[in-house]
Amino acid sequence: MEKEHNLVPEDKLWKRFLYRIIYRSDTKLGQLFDIILLSLILLSTFIIMMESVPKLDKRFHLTFVVLEWIISLFFTVEYMMRIAVVRNKKNYIFSFFGVIDFLALVPFYLSFFFPVTKYFLIFRMLRMLRIFRIFNLLDFMNDGYLIVRALKNSSRKIYIFLLFLIIFSVIVGSLMFMVEGGRPGFETIPQSIYWAVVTVTTVGYGDVSPITPMGKFFAVILMLAGYSIIAVPTGIVTAEMRNKRQNLEKICEQCGNEDIDDDARYCKQCGKKLA
């Protein structure tokens, strides 16, 4: 993700020094910086949550505001320094983490004009995704990429599945509206669609549930259908995950076998030693 702008800038010494601290974690100072960063992200998230609790906000309002100011200023300075010390500035600014770093600041300054936007600061939590890089947890990062890649590869199938599911829910909801029509929770078609989604995903709040025997019979059929349908996304992702796990780019030169496990040293088809 940060490969492109990972190059050590050759220009000035202070830039190189800061670069190492901010972008790397192979020095004592760099690690300290990362840990402070993580703590501030967590603290910031915690404060936003607590501010929303009237009882706590009344008591600690000033503390919360002051801490928010300090953290936001720290993040602002950090963001500017990140841009300053990196060589390929554009690459950083438009990278995944670059955008998140920016979004983590905007709500603070916006909240002077639109107070409600303050709560968008919660997006700061996304910065935590850096956690694996920070602690050099390479295995965790690899596994994380694996999951993301499996999801990406099956995303097309999942979109199709969701389209089916939405059409299905709209139709079922409308039918139920005709069956239970007017009864509490089924007053309108959108309401009934809401019920259909709550049911088919097996969430089942119970704020809306069928009342007439006919409606209950109908709901039973929907539930049994939903119970069978739930297998589809699981099947998609499982097949993809299993697939990704085995053949990460490896191939036997002698027989072309592509089914090579991560820890294999010899091809299990022809016995050829693997490179």
Place this chain on the structure above:
Amino acid sequence: MEKEHNLVPEDKLWKRFLYRIIYRSDTKLGQLFDIILLSLILLSTFIIMMESVPKLDKRFHLTFVVLEWIISLFFTVEYMMRIAVVRNKKNYIFSFFGVIDFLALVPFYLSFFFPVTKYFLIFRMLRMLRIFRIFNLLDFMNDGYLIVRALKNSSRKIYIFLLFLIIFSVIVGSLMFMVEGGRPGFETIPQSIYWAVVTVTTVGYGDVSPITPMGKFFAVILMLAGYSIIAVPTGIVTAEMRNKRQNLEKICEQCGNEDIDDDARYCKQCGKKLA
């Protein structure tokens, strides 16, 4: 699906012209037509939903009725033209999309006699399944067929599973009727079966839940059973999906066998060494 009647009719020029616009999307006009069609489907669905909301219906009743008339007339003309310009008329009329196109019209005309049928217009949403063909999203179509095929191939196992599940729910419901008998939600056996299905599918509305300690004990056992049973449909579809996934690109040159595993070196149908 529309292969059979896909042939360009050789008769008249205007027929050929309209055919291209309506059935294909390889011309500017054809694409425009498709986009207008999709928008009208969405608009129609939206209007039906909004009509069911008393507050909105009161305010915009006339607008809704007029729009519905316009869209339905457009769909009627389109349906007749689809029949007119296609060669093999029977094939279109009884094809999957031909039937849906017809069903999307019927409720409108029926609603003059039986007003309640108006809401069946929601089935128009099914026309949206054409969306992938319209935007030439071949990959999406292939993935869609894959899902449908996997479901079709495992449908027999899923029917058996559902039969088991229904028998199971009926028996459990009856037992629970004896345990909780008469208490709210368990007044009759059908009611108790409704509860059993709600529980075993893990929907759990909570409109009916066990009250006596004995009933709760019984429910706990049912839930644990349901939790284990949920694995069955998933297992079925996953195994099928994994199976279908593998052998999509490979094919045997000698006998045309398409069912070739990733690690196969010889065709299992004719024994030919695979490339």
Place this chain on the structure above:
Amino acid sequence: MEKEHNLVPEDKLWKRFLYRIIYRSDTKLGQLFDIILLSLILLSTFIIMMESVPKLDKRFHLTFVVLEWIISLFFTVEYMMRIAVVRNKKNYIFSFFGVIDFLALVPFYLSFFFPVTKYFLIFRMLRMLRIFRIFNLLDFMNDGYLIVRALKNSSRKIYIFLLFLIIFSVIVGSLMFMVEGGRPGFETIPQSIYWAVVTVTTVGYGDVSPITPMGKFFAVILMLAGYSIIAVPTGIVTAEMRNKRQNLEKICEQCGNEDIDDDARYCKQCGKKLA
């Protein structure tokens, strides 16, 4: 299942004749008998359900009682004939379906002494499992056996999983009792265990739900754990099902390859023609 006693008895003609009608469905009369049987099972189940609805029972009480008598007498005669015409009587009586046929009768006669046992008649539904044999649905029967076998083979793992789950629920329930202790729904440890099971299986009736912030925090952790745990039974059954699907006893004589698909005619490892 009924293999052992499937042999045509050589003794008397009427026995042989009845045997064919009752146990087989390769004659017109045999098929008629089977269809009548199925209809009576369905009718019987339906009557028991309807009898539990006070409104219907009041109106049709006599009809229900008479029909129940007729059906039960028919089943009794049928059961005695099944024993009479079969050669290996013991084998039938203690076979899976023999026991079910017997259990389908007992509650009727017991209900003269203990009226409540009447509802156990619902177990008659289990006789419906014969449906696949009756209609000669061989593919369905095979798929059914496959599912049953996959469940049997993974039953040991599922028992272990359930033991884990029960211990887990008991401990979580007890901890929650200490956290929420005394609040409605958490008055006793068994009550709290009931809540834990409802939560971890994702049923979530909502008749009991955490009230204090501490309890909610605790519940969130439990739900996230349950969400991860749900993968285990699915994984077990899926692995088993996938396994069962491919290698049903087949093996290549030349290379010993056991991974042979149902439709393979040549070994995909060495190209040897399969027997």
Place this chain on the structure above:
Amino acid sequence: MEKEHNLVPEDKLWKRFLYRIIYRSDTKLGQLFDIILLSLILLSTFIIMMESVPKLDKRFHLTFVVLEWIISLFFTVEYMMRIAVVRNKKNYIFSFFGVIDFLALVPFYLSFFFPVTKYFLIFRMLRMLRIFRIFNLLDFMNDGYLIVRALKNSSRKIYIFLLFLIIFSVIVGSLMFMVEGGRPGFETIPQSIYWAVVTVTTVGYGDVSPITPMGKFFAVILMLAGYSIIAVPTGIVTAEMRNKRQNLEKICEQCGNEDIDDDARYCKQCGKKLA
């Protein structure tokens, strides 16, 4: 688990005798001891549960207290004997079961000072995990290890998944707080996060559910997302389980590699042709 200290001590006869009874179950006395132990664990768990029910506690308080004393003393003596007769005392004390045996005693003695800790005695249930060893259920033990191993191997991926899920829930909860803000159940951000977790895990108590149309629309999107996300942990564990399942009986004679796929003909570690 108890391999290290499994060695028969050579010192004194009474030690060797007791060792066989306590640690092994290959003698009549040893089996009797194990069954008594299991019964007392179950009885103890049962008593703790029943004590929490005010009605039962009032009636049987003395019985419960006396039984608890007897069982706890028995467990104390047993724990001390376990240490006395084993050779490598440290190994036992810090082994998995050694720690559990200790934890099963502590709450009893602590409860003299802090009565509430009494309920921690429920942890005694964990001692039941010994059940498979006791009855020499080797197959069960192997399957148990298999599940534990599959979970351990996929634990890293599951942690990552949980981190994603937590960040996701916090963000969704905060957004919902802005949408439904102030309405019952969404008074604060932590409350809204609680709702988000209840929804995304498909538990759906219904103690909190969206009220405004906007909130319901938002909830529908979250549910559909959750329905797709649920596939991820299942996919992870299934892939891992399938993997572990295959290579259990096979082993390479040359290098002892145990990770051998069903269709492998050569060891992938040393290239040796497999038998």
